[in-house]
Amino acid sequence: MADTRSLEARTAAERPLSPHLQIYRPMLTMMMSIAHRITGAANYFGTLLIAWWLLAAASPNGYARFQWFAGSWIGRLILFGYTWSVIHHMLGGIRHLIWDTGRGFGASEREWLAAANLIGSIGITVVLWIFVLLTMGGS
Amino acid sequence: MSAPKHIRTPLARVLGRGAARSGTEHFWHQRLTAVANIPLTIAAMIILISLLGRNQAAVAQILGSPAVTVIMLLFILSITVHMRIGMAVIIEDYVHDESAKLTLLMANTFFTFAVGLTAVYGILKLSFGL
Numbered sequence: 384m385a386d387t388r389s390l391e392a393r394t395a396a397e398r399p400l401s402p403h404l405q406i407y408r409p410m411l412t413m414m415m416s417i418a419h420r421i422t423g424a425a426n427y428f429g430t431l432l433i434a435w436w437l438l439a440a441a442s443p444n445g446y447a448r449f450q451w452f453a454g455s456w457i458g459r460l461i462l463f464g465y466t467w468s469v470i471h472h473m474l475g476g477i478r479h480l481i482w483d484t485g486r487g488f489g490a491s492e493r494e495w496l497a498a499a500n501l502i503g504s505i506g507i508t509v510v511l512w513i514f515v516l517l518t519m520g521g522s
Numbered sequence: 523m524s525a526p527k528h529i530r531t532p533l534a535r536v537l538g539r540g541a542a543r544s545g546t547e548h549f550w551h552q553r554l555t556a557v558a559n560i561p562l563t564i565a566a567m568i569i570l571i572s573l574l575g576r577n578q579a580a581v582a583q584i585l586g587s588p589a590v591t592v593i594m595l596l597f598i599l600s601i602t603v604h605m606r607i608g609m610a611v612i613i614e615d616y617v618h619d620e621s622a623k624l625t626l627l628m629a630n631t632f633f634t635f636a637v638g639l640t641a642v643y644g645i646l647k648l649s650f651g652l
Contacts, residue, residue: 420612423605423608423612424608424609424612426601426605427605427608427609430601430602430605430637430638430641431637433566433598433641434637434640434641434644436570436644437585437594437640437641437644437645437648438640438641438643438644438647439644440578440581440582440585440644440648441582441644441647441648442578443578443579446578446581446582447578453574466567469563469567473559473560473563473564476556476559476560477560479556480553480556480557483553511567511571514571515571515574518575519574519575
């Protein structure tokens with residue numbers, strides 16, 4: 384019987400593959416690169432929350448539903464995660480813009496930027512939420 | 523006679539649009555919106571957080587005020603352009619089946635426009651007080 388697979392499919396298995404992610408020791412810079420993509424994708428779907436919020440603000444009933452969600456523990460968790468994701472992606476983006484100017488590629492600079500990205504995003508998010516919960520009267 | 527240095531025609535090199543015919547447009551727009559996103563996201567987050575504890579009437583009034591409306595419209599425009607390019611890159615990186623890739627790229631555009639226009643509609647509705 385004739386092999387109906389494409390030439391690509393038939394020859395793919397015989398070619399050596401280049402090393403991929405699993406052979407590398409996990410490093411902070413690598414993790415932050417992956418985190419930048421994951422937070423970007425999360426922010427993509429997070430825009431649904433923004434759209435819902437803006438749309439709901441026009442009607443008392445609609446806004447009550449949004450506030451019920453935002454006040455529930457799962458809603459709080461999602462909003463907290465979304466804030467962190469946005470801040471992390473923004474700081475990661477600033478890192479990319481620095482790299483675009485040709486700066487920040489040295490070994491110690493890379494490590495420092497990756498650590499600042501992570502610590503900065505967690506720090507800002509926590510401070511922001513402490514402020515939110517305090518000004519909302521702990522509701 | 524020596525071989526030509528470039529296989530590409532002089533016109534192709536001058537146009538600089540490459541094999542995909544789109545040049546560096548996406549690269550540039552991704553950075554342009556990235557820069558715009560920094561102040562716009564900070565502003566949008568401050569607006570969102572300062573409104574969290576307020577009631578619907580106050581939220582509707584503040585969101586509908588001219589300055590906040592313009593900031594939120596710019597924010598939505600910039601992030602949707604940015605996220606459409608970003609998601610297209612993710613799809614192109616991981617989806618290799620041609621028909622699945624095209625379907626997801628279409629879905630990406632549909633989602634981006636739908637969520638963007640919904641948000642814009644919400645803001646304009648508040649702003650015009652309809």
